Every structure is written in C-alpha cells, then in structure tokens.
Amino acid sequence: MTAESPAADTTPATGRTSTPGGGFNWAAVLFLGPAALLLTAFLIYPTVYTFFLSFNRGRGGEFSEWVGLDNWVNLFTADPNFLRLGFPPSGALWNNVLWIVFYVSLTVLLGLIIAVMTTRVRYEALLKAVVFLPQAIAATSLAIIWRFVYSPDPDTGLLNSLLGVANVGPVSLLGSPDTVNWALIAVGIWGSVGFATVILSAAIKGISSEVLEAARVDGASETQIFWRIIVPMVSLPISVVAVTLVVNVVKLFDLIFVMTAGGPGTSSRVIAYSMYFEAFPQGRFGYGAAIAMVMLLLLIPIMIFNVRRFSAERVQM
Amino acid sequence: MTALQDTTVKAPPRTLSERLVRIVGRSPVHIILGLIALVWLVPSIGLLITSFRPSADMRATGWWTVLFEPRFTLANYERVITAEDMGSAFLNSVFITIPSTLLPLVIASMAAFALAWVKFPFRDTIFLVIVAMLMVPLQIGFIPLVAAMRESGLPLLTTYGGVWLAHTAFALPFGIFLLRNFFITLPKDLVEAARIDGASNLAIFRTIIVPLSVPAIAAYGIFQFLWVWNDLLMAIIYAQDARIQPMTVEVTRLLGTFATEWSLLAAAAFLIMIVPLIVFISLQRYFVQGLLAGSVK
Numbered sequence: 372m373t374a375e376s377p378a379a380d381t382t383p384a385t386g387r388t389s390t391p392g393g394g395f396n397w398a399a400v401l402f403l404g405p406a407a408l409l410l411t412a413f414l415i416y417p418t419v420y421t422f423f424l425s426f427n428r429g430r431g432g433e434f435s436e437w438v439g440l441d442n443w444v445n446l447f448t449a450d451p452n453f454l455r456l457g458f459p460p461s462g463a464l465w466n467n468v469l470w471i472v473f474y475v476s477l478t479v480l481l482g483l484i485i486a487v488m489t490t491r492v493r494y495e496a497l498l499k500a501v502v503f504l505p506q507a508i509a510a511t512s513l514a515i516i517w518r519f520v521y522s523p524d525p526d527t528g529l530l531n532s533l534l535g536v537a538n539v540g541p542v543s544l545l546g547s548p549d550t551v552n553w554a555l556i557a558v559g560i561w562g563s564v565g566f567a568t569v570i571l572s573a574a575i576k577g578i579s580s581e582v583l584e585a586a587r588v589d590g591a592s593e594t595q596i597f598w599r600i601i602v603p604m605v606s607l608p609i610s611v612v613a614v615t616l617v618v619n620v621v622k623l624f625d626l627i628f629v630m631t632a633g634g635p636g637t638s639s640r641v642i643a644y645s646m647y648f649e650a651f652p653q654g655r656f657g658y659g660a661a662i663a664m665v666m667l668l669l670l671i672p673i674m675i676f677n678v679r680r681f682s683a684e685r686v687q688m
Numbered sequence: 689m690t691a692l693q694d695t696t697v698k699a700p701p702r703t704l705s706e707r708l709v710r711i712v713g714r715s716p717v718h719i720i721l722g723l724i725a726l727v728w729l730v731p732s733i734g735l736l737i738t739s740f741r742p743s744a745d746m747r748a749t750g751w752w753t754v755l756f757e758p759r760f761t762l763a764n765y766e767r768v769i770t771a772e773d774m775g776s777a778f779l780n781s782v783f784i785t786i787p788s789t790l791l792p793l794v795i796a797s798m799a800a801f802a803l804a805w806v807k808f809p810f811r812d813t814i815f816l817v818i819v820a821m822l823m824v825p826l827q828i829g830f831i832p833l834v835a836a837m838r839e840s841g842l843p844l845l846t847t848y849g850g851v852w853l854a855h856t857a858f859a860l861p862f863g864i865f866l867l868r869n870f871f872i873t874l875p876k877d878l879v880e881a882a883r884i885d886g887a888s889n890l891a892i893f894r895t896i897i898v899p900l901s902v903p904a905i906a907a908y909g910i911f912q913f914l915w916v917w918n919d920l921l922m923a924i925i926y927a928q929d930a931r932i933q934p935m936t937v938e939v940t941r942l943l944g945t946f947a948t949e950w951s952l953l954a955a956a957a958f959l960i961m962i963v964p965l966i967v968f969i970s971l972q973r974y975f976v977q978g979l980l981a982g983s984v985k
Contacts, residue, residue, distance in 0.1 A: 398806050399806045406798070410821065413829055413833060414829065417833055429831070509917070515735065516735045519735055527948075677822060678816050678820050
C-alpha cells in the first residue's frame with residue numbers, strides 16, 4: 372500500500388532536516404511525549420504486571436502469594452469451563468475455535484458472494500449500505516435485536532413465528548447448550564458480513580474486465596469464474612479480512628455478555644468473557660490475568676506478522 | 689463503472705421479448721439479493737416497530753401484526769428516558785465519548801507527526817513497537833489499571849477520568865499507525881520548503897500536516913467516536929459508579945430487570961443506535977475509509 376511513497380518516508384530521516392547540531396531532539400520529545408507516557412503507563416506496564424500476576428494468587432488485584440504455574444495448569448487441565456477436551460470438546464477456548472472456523476469462513480464466503488453479486492446490479496451502493504449497517508451499531512443493540520428475533524414466544528420472536536407457520540414447535544435457540552453457539556455465531560456473521568463485503572468489493576473491482584471477458588469467451592461458467600479467477604485474484608484481501616475477523620473472535624465480548632452472559636450454564640462462554648468473569652465478579656485476579664495472557668499469546672503471531680511486514684517495508688525503502 | 693457490469697450490460701435489448709428474456713435470466717440474482725436485503729433489514733425494523741408499540745399490544749401479538757392494526761405510541765421512549773434513566777445515561781455516553789475521541793485525535797496526530805517528519809534516534813524501532821501494540825487486548829490492562837486507579841487516591845473509577853484515560857491510551861496505537869502512514873505520503877517539498885523558511889516543527893504540524901490530512905484525521909475520529917459510543921466492556925470495567933455509566937451499561941441493567949418487556953428494551957436499544965446511525969448516514973464515506981485503512985494497510 373505504501374509502495375508509492377518511499378521517497379516521502381526516507382527523506383525526513385536524512386540529517387539535513389533535523390534540528391541543527393543533531394543529537395537530542397526536543398521536538399521529538401514534545402510531540403511524542405504524551406503518547407509515550409500513556410502507552411507506557413496503560414499498555415507496557417500492564418502487560419508486564421499481568422504477566423507476573425498470572426503466576427500469583429492476585430488477591431484484590433495485587434501480588435499476594437506466588438503460586439508458580441498453578442493458574443496456567445488449572446486453566447488448561449482442571450477448568451471445564453475454560454477447556455474440556457473430550458468428545459465433544461467444550462469450554463470457552465473451544466467455543467473460540469468454533470467461532471474462528473465457522474464465523475470467519477462463512478463471513479468471508481458470504482461477503483465475497485454479496486460483493487460479486489452486487490457488482491451486477493444498479494442498486495449496488497444501497498444494498499452494500501444495508502448489509503454494512505450493523506457495523507455502525509453497538510453490539511449491545513445488535514444483541515437485543517437478535518434476542519428479540521430468537522424469542523421462544525411465537526407471538527414475539529419472528530423466528531419462532533416463521534417456524535410455527537412451517538409447523539415446527541417453538542425452539543429456544545439461546546436456551547439450549549446444543550444450539551446456543553450456532554445461534555450466536557449466526558448473529559456474529561450477520562454483524563460482520565458488511566465489513567467483508569465492502570473490503571472485498573473494492574478488491575474485486577480491481578480485477579481487469581479483460582481477464583473476466585477472456586474467461587467468458589473461453590466458455591467458463593460463472594461458478595468457474597468465481598472460484599478459479601475471482602477468489603485467487605483477491606486472495607490477499609481475503610486473508611486481510613480473515614485475520615481481522617480472527618482478531619474480532621479473540622476479543623469477542625459484548626455480544627456474548629448481552630445475549631447469553633455465557634449461558635445457559637457456561638456453554639457459550641468465550642475467553643474474553645471468562646477473563647472478565649473470573650477476574651471481576653469472581654475476584655480471581657491471578658486466574659483472570661492468566662486468561663488475559665492467553666488472549667495476548669493468541670494474538671502474538673499476528674503481532675509478529677505485522678511487525679515483520681512493516682520492518683520489511685522500511686528496509687525495502 | 690465496474691468490471692463485471694461492463695461485460696454483462698452490452699448491447700441494449702431491442703424488442704420486448706428480448707428484454708423479458710434478459711429480466712427472467714437475471715432474476716435469480718435479484719431474488720437472492722432481495723432476500724439478503726430482507727434478512728439484514730427485517731430484524732432491525734421489527735425492533736424499531738416494537739419500540740413504538742403499546743406494551744399491551746406487544747405482549748398480545750407479534751410486531752408484524754401492525755400491518756393490520758397500526759397503533760403507535762411514544763410512551764416507551766418516554767418511560768426509558770425518564771423513569772429508567774436512559775436520559776442521563778445518554779448524557780453520560782456523550783460525556784464519555786467526546787473527550788475519548790478528541791484526546792486520542794490530538795495525541796496520536798502529534799506522535800504520528802514526530803514519527804513521520806522529525807528525525808530522532810530509534811524512530812523506526814518506536815514505530816514498530818507501536819505496530820506491535822495494535823494487538824494488545826484491552827483485557828491486559830483491566831487488573832493492573834483498576835488496581836492502580838483505586839490506589840492512586842484520585843476518584844478515577846467513580847468519575848469519567850478513568851474511562852477517558854483508558855479509551856485514549858488504547859486508541860493510540862491504531863491512531864498513530866493510521867496517521868503516520870498517511871502523513872508520510874504528504875509531499876516532502878512542502879515540508880522542506882517550510883523548514884528552509886525557518887518554520888518550527890509546531891508550525892509545520894499546524895499549518896501543513898494537519899490541514900492536508902483532514903480526511904485521514906476525520907476517518908480516525910469517526911471510527912474512534914463510534915467505537916467509544918458503542919463500547920460496553922471498557923465502561924463496565926472503568927466506569928464503576930452507576931451515575932457515570934453510559935447507555936450500553938444501562939441497557940444491560942434494563943435487560944436484567946425487564947427481560948421480556950420488549951417495547952422498553954427496543955426503545956432503549958434504538959436510543960443507543962440513533963447517534964451512530966446519524967453519523968453513519970451523513971459521514972459514510974469517511975467511516976468506510978477509516979475501516980478500509982485500518983484493515984488493508
């Protein structure tokens with residue numbers, strides 16, 4: 372993206388433009404100071420603190436009693452609410468896996484399909500705006516919209532009213548451990564497809580019409596064109612969207628908190644919910660710190676990828 | 689206009705039958721897109737209608753029956769705003785959001801300027817550290833910052849102070865990243881010329897960089913505004929006094945009290961949505977730009 376601007380980036384780095392005499396630069400301190408202070412106090416210091424607290428009982432959020440790896444071992448072996456390996460697996464971490472697999476892939480696929488289909492119609496902008504709208508709305512409101520749709524009362528919930536027309540008895544999708552995660556993932560997809568559509572639509576428009584025309588002349592069907600030409604040609608934006616959605620899943624909280632509070636029981640918890648629940652209502656701060664560290668660890672591969680990409684860009688300039 | 693459209697809309701249909709064949713041939717696309725539009729609109733419209741229905745009606749019949757017996761009222765909005773405190777929660781949302789948008793805007797612009805146009809040691813390393821910070825989850829801050837705020841002796845958790853500071857700090861990595869990447873694309877000749885004329889860094893920042901970067905700054909500002917306005921989690925953690933809590937927190941309290949009073953809940957949900965909808969509809973271009981910049985860069 373920034374390939375066009377190498378000159379602009381490197382020039383200020385030459386000595387010519389720095390303050391006369393070089394060395395210590397007051398301008399840098401003044402401009403960067405407030406940000407550096409806040410980032411150190413609110414991001415760097417807490418990261419170190421949370422790391423060490425994850426090896427501590429952490430009573431009251433303070434360092435109270437060193438417990439070694441207890442929190443970590445409990446988290447992965449003795450806490451079925453966090454992770455229960457077995458058949459079928461369950462727990463918050465497993466639910467995040469379900470979210471990553473189904474929410475990410477279906478959001479990308481639906482976004483791609485809508486992006487391709489809308490390029491052929493005159494009401495493209497309007498339809499994209501309609502699908503994009505949930506992006507602007509609070510997850511809290513989105514959660515209420517869908518609790519209402521899912522309401523088990525057929526005189527209240529649209530879904531059960533429609534099922535009633537088809538002679539299917541009222542179902543409580545959010546009330547059963549077997550369906551709750553799927554019902555939530557569906558809402559997540561509904562909320563994010565617009566994001567995928569907008570990004571992928573911009574990418575699809577970059578494909579030259581000659582390529583598509585040539586394929587049509589050669590007798591390729593629309594399905595073939597979709598899978599063999601469009602998907603490979605926008606694979607980079609697809610991976611960008613997918614990575615963003617994976618990050619969304621790791622940080623997912625508001626929707627779960629408002630729709631189910633992790634229930635019924637603990638069946639729809641995700642890690643961000645567990646972190647909140649263990650640390651704040653339960654007051655198990657050391658344990659909560661370990662969960663926060665798990666979240667950070669899950670994001671570190673993406674962090675490394677980003678840093679590599681940007682340091683490579685700098686060298687290339 | 690678009691690559692695909694150019695190829696599908698070629699010679700205009702000459703006869704009526706030709707036109708009909710074309711419409712029928714393309715109707716699956718329109719039907720599917722129509723269904724998609726319904727799936728994305730109907731849930732929100734249902735809740736919107738419910739927010740204007742008398743609660744006795746809401747309890748008796750589904751919202752779709754308004755087609756046959758339209759009866760509307762503002763009583764739900766009146767009740768949540770006055771009796772259920774959504775009115776003061778709305779003001780709290782405003783008081784939390786405005787500083788939490790303006791502070792990171794100013795601080796991130798300044799830092800981005802230094803990282804783009806001022807030379808100092810370790811500049812690129814510092815930028816990479818900020819890129820890494822993009823991925824630090826909010827949860828990392830919860831325990832240490834709540835403990836520190838409680839011990840500081842300052843009333844940070846019971847005033848807007850704590851939530852302002854936390855929102856500002858956690859917005860900075862993205863803001864600095866976005867704006868630095870925009871600032872380095874500005875023409876260097878302008879900056880060089882100003883430096884030769886003896887302009888200070890502050891003057892260059894104020895008279896060249898900021899005026900030329902209005903689209904990027906606006907995109908970041910709108911993104912941050914909507915993020916804070918819509919946030920629930922940060923408010924739960926850092927705004928611990930009921931008198932300062934925003935609408936998102938107030939609604940979760942209403943959900944606990946009135947789990948099936950859908951007319952009230954609907955009105956409350958739409959009160960949260962009004963401001964983002966206005967922002968989205970009037971500034972959609974900037975919003976989408978901010979989103980694109982955030983993910984594709």
